[in-house]
Amino acid sequence: MTLRALPREEWRGLEAEHRARADGLSAAHRDRRARRETHPVEDFLWTYYSVAPGELRRWHPGAGMLLEGGAAEYGTRRYYRSIEDRDAALDPQSYAARRGGTVDYVERLLSATLERTPRYGCFGLHEWAMVYRMTPEQLRHTALPLRIGHEATDRVVEQNPISCTHFDAYRFFTPEAAPLNALRPSRETQPEMEQSACLHAGMDVYKWAAKLGPIVPGDLLLDAFELARDIREVDMRASPYDVGSFGLAAIPVETAAGKREYARLQRGFAERGDALRFRVLEAIGSFRSLLRSP
Helix, strand or coil: CCCEEECHHHHHHHHHHHHHHHHHHHHHHHHHHHCCCCCCCCCHHHHCCCCCHHHHCCCCCCCCEEECCCHHHHCCCCCEEEECCCEEEECHHHHHHHHHHHHHHHHHHHHHHHHCCCCCCCCCHHHHHCCCCCCHHHCCCCCCCECCCHHHHHHHHHHCCECCCCHHHHCCCCCCCHHHECCCCCCCCHHHHCCCCCHHHHHHHHHHHHHCHHHCCHHHHHHHHHHHHHHHHHHHHCCCECCHHHCCCCCCCCCHHHHHHHHHHHHHHHHHHHHHHHHHHHHHHHHHHHHHCC
């Protein structure tokens, strides 16, 4: 594979644009952290995915790109190599030696997700199953009240079919709610069950882009973050928690109208998520072409 050369002025501009965009995306979180404040909706993106603001602003050109005049800035970085003490590019061999298994898994998972028919019948009830028969003291978000109360929330779980396909949501179901799920997702079966209508699978595109680090272009990482942010907001709006104090209107999935609204938003997220999955797979393809090059 022939490397595509980026003139120094061009890649420095892309790097600066990435950092400015990333700083804008993390500004509210950094301000809250300085004041030691929490946000039960937005903090999820910084705690569950464990990507710090400094990591988010770290720009990568992606596999197959050559940074002209970039040896000083990138040539000594992990998974990069200096070329003739002047330019820099990804070192595919060193990356494959340490991260090849991750690349294989993400490629398998995202490819399978794209091939599977989306399922639009879950209506976000995974969040309700996570609080089923809990006392107020047991709730994960103790600062947020349940929008329709504990007893009514439990009835929603009992009176609606639960069909969660995502292991990292299912594993947080309460012990009483887990048997009510029509499926039994596990870590081992994740590639066989993941489907693009799942909001958590859509948020996880950001996780996979972040895990692949330097083979993923910076703009793709930030696009995936923005999708995860938008999905997280809807996930909490459709949850049993009352998030009105954060300026978020509820999506009452316990009603027919709320279910229709949730499914409509799901379709948009599935389309956005699939577009990002294709881009991540393209980045993996570029990486594999580099490995095959002499």
